[in-house]
Amino acid sequence: MLFRAIRPEFAAKTAAVVQPLAADAYLCGGCRWVGSRFLDVAVFYLSGFRAGRLLPALLLLLSLALSARAQQPPAATAPLLRELSLRLDTTTFYLSRHTAQVQDEPHLYFSYRPGDEAAELRVAPLDPAAGPLHLQRSADFTLLDSLTPMDGGQYYRAKLRFRNLADARFLSLTFQQAAVAGGFAPRTQVVKLLPVTRTTLELRPADTELFVGEEKVFELSSNNPKNIRLSPEWTRGQDIDYRLDREKGTLRLHVLPNAPGSRMLTLQPQTEQPFLTDRNRRVTYALPPLRQEFTVKASRLRFLSVDKKEITLDEESRRKGVELILDNGRTFNLKRTYRIEEQEEAGGALVAELFTRQYLTNDRVLCWLRVYNTHRQADSYLYIKENDQAKYITNFNISPPTALTGISVRHRGGDWTSSNAVNPGETVDVRLEGVALLRGRFHFEDVRVVPSDSSVRSDAAVVYRVQVPIGIDKKRIAIDNAGQSTGFALAVREFQKPHPLDFVGVTFGEAVRPITRLNGPILYDRTIRDVVFSFNTGAIDSPEELYGKQYLTFEIRTQNAKGDLIEMRTIDNVVICPDGKSVRAPFYQDKQCQVGNISLNNLLSARKSYDLDDWSKIIITVKHTQAQYQEPGFTQRLELVLQRRVKFDIDISFPAGLLTKQLSGTVSKNNYGAFSGISLATLAQLSFYNPNKINKLRPYKVGAGFVALNAFNLNNENQNRDLGLVILGSVYPTRSDAKLTFPLYLGGGYLMNNGNFFFLFGPGIGVRL
Numbered sequence: 001m002l003f004r005a006i007r008p009e010f011a012a013k014t015a016a017v018v019q020p021l022a023a024d025a026y027l028c029g030g031c032r033w034v035g036s037r038f039l040d041v042a043v044f045y046l047s048g049f050r051a052g053r054l055l056p057a058l059l060l061l062l063s064l065a066l067s068a069r070a071q072q073p074p075a076a077t078a079p080l081l082r083e084l085s086l087r088l089d090t091t092t093f094y095l096s097r098h099t100a101q102v103q104d105e106p107h108l109y110f111s112y113r114p115g116d117e118a119a120e121l122r123v124a125p126l127d128p129a130a131g132p133l134h135l136q137r138s139a140d141f142t143l144l145d146s147l148t149p150m151d152g153g154q155y156y157r158a159k160l161r162f163r164n165l166a167d168a169r170f171l172s173l174t175f176q177q178a179a180v181a182g183g184f185a186p187r188t189q190v191v192k193l194l195p196v197t198r199t200t201l202e203l204r205p206a207d208t209e210l211f212v213g214e215e216k217v218f219e220l221s222s223n224n225p226k227n228i229r230l231s232p233e234w235t236r237g238q239d240i241d242y243r244l245d246r247e248k249g250t251l252r253l254h255v256l257p258n259a260p261g262s263r264m265l266t267l268q269p270q271t272e273q274p275f276l277t278d279r280n281r282r283v284t285y286a287l288p289p290l291r292q293e294f295t296v297k298a299s300r301l302r303f304l305s306v307d308k309k310e311i312t313l314d315e316e317s318r319r320k321g322v323e324l325i326l327d328n329g330r331t332f333n334l335k336r337t338y339r340i341e342e343q344e345e346a347g348g349a350l351v352a353e354l355f356t357r358q359y360l361t362n363d364r365v366l367c368w369l370r371v372y373n374t375h376r377q378a379d380s381y382l383y384i385k386e387n388d389q390a391k392y393i394t395n396f397n398i399s400p401p402t403a404l405t406g407i408s409v410r411h412r413g414g415d416w417t418s419s420n421a422v423n424p425g426e427t428v429d430v431r432l433e434g435v436a437l438l439r440g441r442f443h444f445e446d447v448r449v450v451p452s453d454s455s456v457r458s459d460a461a462v463v464y465r466v467q468v469p470i471g472i473d474k475k476r477i478a479i480d481n482a483g484q485s486t487g488f489a490l491a492v493r494e495f496q497k498p499h500p501l502d503f504v505g506v507t508f509g510e511a512v513r514p515i516t517r518l519n520g521p522i523l524y525d526r527t528i529r530d531v532v533f534s535f536n537t538g539a540i541d542s543p544e545e546l547y548g549k550q551y552l553t554f555e556i557r558t559q560n561a562k563g564d565l566i567e568m569r570t571i572d573n574v575v576i577c578p579d580g581k582s583v584r585a586p587f588y589q590d591k592q593c594q595v596g597n598i599s600l601n602n603l604l605s606a607r608k609s610y611d612l613d614d615w616s617k618i619i620i621t622v623k624h625t626q627a628q629y630q631e632p633g634f635t636q637r638l639e640l641v642l643q644r645r646v647k648f649d650i651d652i653s654f655p656a657g658l659l660t661k662q663l664s665g666t667v668s669k670n671n672y673g674a675f676s677g678i679s680l681a682t683l684a685q686l687s688f689y690n691p692n693k694i695n696k697l698r699p700y701k702v703g704a705g706f707v708a709l710n711a712f713n714l715n716n717e718n719q720n721r722d723l724g725l726v727i728l729g730s731v732y733p734t735r736s737d738a739k740l741t742f743p744l745y746l747g748g749g750y751l752m753n754n755g756n757f758f759f760l761f762g763p764g765i766g767v768r769l
Helices: 002-006 008-027 032-047 051-071 315-319
Strands: 081-088 091-094 099-102 105-111 118-125 133-135 141-150 155-162 172-177 187-196 201-203 209-211 216-222 240-247 250-257 261-267 270-276 283-286 290-297 310-312 322-327 337-341 350-359 364-371 382-386 389-394 397-399 403-410 427-435 442-444 448-450 461-467 476-481 484-492 504-507 521-524 532-535 550-559 565-576 617-624 635-642 646-655 659-662 680-689 697-709 722-731 744-751 757-767
Touching: 081 105, 081 187, 091 105, 099 187, 099 283, 118 133, 118 141, 118 172, 133 141, 187 270, 201 290, 209 250, 240 261, 250 261, 250 290, 315 364, 350 382, 403 476, 403 484, 442 461, 646 697, 680 722, 722 757
Parallel strands: 105 187, 209 290, 310 397, 521 635
Antiparallel strands: 081 091, 081 118, 099 105, 118 155, 133 172, 141 155, 172 187, 201 216, 216 250, 240 250, 261 290, 270 283, 322 364, 337 350, 337 382, 350 364, 382 389, 403 427, 427 461, 442 476, 448 461, 476 484, 504 532, 550 565, 550 617, 617 635, 646 680, 646 757, 659 757, 680 697, 697 722, 722 744, 744 757
16 A cells, blocks of 8 residues: 555556456455455555566466465355444444454444344445345344345345343344355355343342341342342351342342351342443453341241151151251250240140251251141241250141041032032032141042132132033042042932923824923813823933933813812822933933823823813823922923813793784784783704803804793683794893893794794893702
8 A cells, every 4th residue: 555655657557457356366265355455465566567577577466366365264254244233222333343252252242221122233245246145034033124235235224123132142143145146155144242231239128137047038129130140049158148039020139147246248149141341341240249237136046947847647657756857956965855845935735756866967957756736837936945945946837637527519500518419511619628638639530620710728628620521420429639538429410400391292182292382271172082291302401401300290180161170180200311312311221211101091080081071171280390309390281171162952941022923824914913921932052152262152042942922821811822833043141140131032933823934032031040
């Protein structure tokens, strides 16, 4: 470059010759600095030669270019990028300025805050003409906008979103530049990223007083709690041991003092993602140490922790004892028995005995523990005594063995019952009652326990939601605890719910119809030969719902036209079983199941259905036998009435004041005779029933018979007395409760004495007994 500035005329003259050689050196595997350096060398040499010596100089430069090409690294490892920038929020980080060494490798670092995940990426290729630039996809980020060339390919722009920067490891961007036609293989460059964040951590305890052996928890405040590395294990050998954990997003510091006095707690926190030091930009994970001074007071009684928090009070633990590991109390004597009570004062009830066996290498003591009474940690501490003087305190649960004392079941939509019966295919809640049930591992044989958010669990009661298979083939579901029988079980009982009575069919001379469709009185105008009940057993159970056996009761009554009882019969416990289509059909097999139909005439003994008089009634009530069900059943009433259209009867009445007209004889054809006295009529009459009412006659009758005119006039001189053959129509009053009626007669006939035909019209007197 210096010679270029001094002798510019040589550079201008030789540029056309040297530039292809420089370009060739670049394409052969070098990069831009190679071409530039080669151009400077060419200008240097050309500036020292005359025009006559140009050819030897060019040959020398060509050999230098070939040598430079042989010394260059392969194209795949040559850098592709001239510059890369990453902008988050309002801050931009450049590859040329913001790099840090991590494990001897350069990383582009960028700072972020929680919530900063979107970033703008700008990439400037070293040689835009070498081919398009591509960004390979990665699981660490999502490419929102593809890598787009800008300003004629001078730089590329893209928008991406990082995924969970707080937990990202080995984050990098991989670029690939595809070669143009006729060029070399694609080249790749990996830019390693280092997300850094500024994390603060503070401890501000409200109380700095601690007690030896007592754990205390403090909350730590941080601007980025997720970036604090947790230490779930306790530190060892310090004046105040500590550990870090996180609960519901809050950092918590657990401290456990070991020695009394004024003690300094020094916390050495670490971060998950690093940050850079202010001075030399070195990567570090260590936050500044937190120091807090506490005042530790000596405890009057030291707390000794045990390795077992649950002890079962049984015959083995009472006589032989349970092996227990206890903290070293410093004053323990081996091969000695210590008394454990629930109170500090002397004279407390004996809860357990502790026998020290030997010391362990972790500063603990192996002991035998014999328990004699129950104890709960929530009630009080346990005091380890020597000669009735409390030396230490500890705590653990002493529970009786798990035992069931009762069981109750709640069906869907019902209340708790003491019955242990369950049905196939249903889901029920089972409540087990007893002692120490939380420690039990209960198992229901051949059924599935359904998880439930509303399950109740305590030492006295636990609730399980149990789903009974619809095809279960057992009559008893055993309940076990840890493989041992508890003596309790669920009884599998077939469904026994009342089904609507549409499966009961009835016929009385017509097609079979469901009994539920025959509502109200049925008027039947023909002879009822028999009433037959049939049963559609395939309509009881369905795949969606089971009902089981149906227990029916038939109540039968027959009445005459006046409503007087003729006969009454009751059939109890008629068992109708679902047919083979039911999934539970093999379990319904019973000798009591009804086979075939039920005939009414087989049940009646006084008068059969075909012997009943007109307007008699057959009343049949079909209902569920209530004693067999726990819920109300269904009832259906069938009332058959023997309807008649016409009634034939012999009627004797007393017409009076009849107006007669003879067609010939002594009386003129155009004159009516005098009103007659009381006559006597004996007629064979047809009465007509109202088809819309039961046993109700219409107000008119038609009959034929004899009429004795003036029959009660005994005067021998009466010329109007005669006997006639007549056909009469009569109209009666519609009142049915009247004893004395006055009907009207209209008709005609033939007079026996006069030998004339006549017409008559007039009232009469009717007496109803």
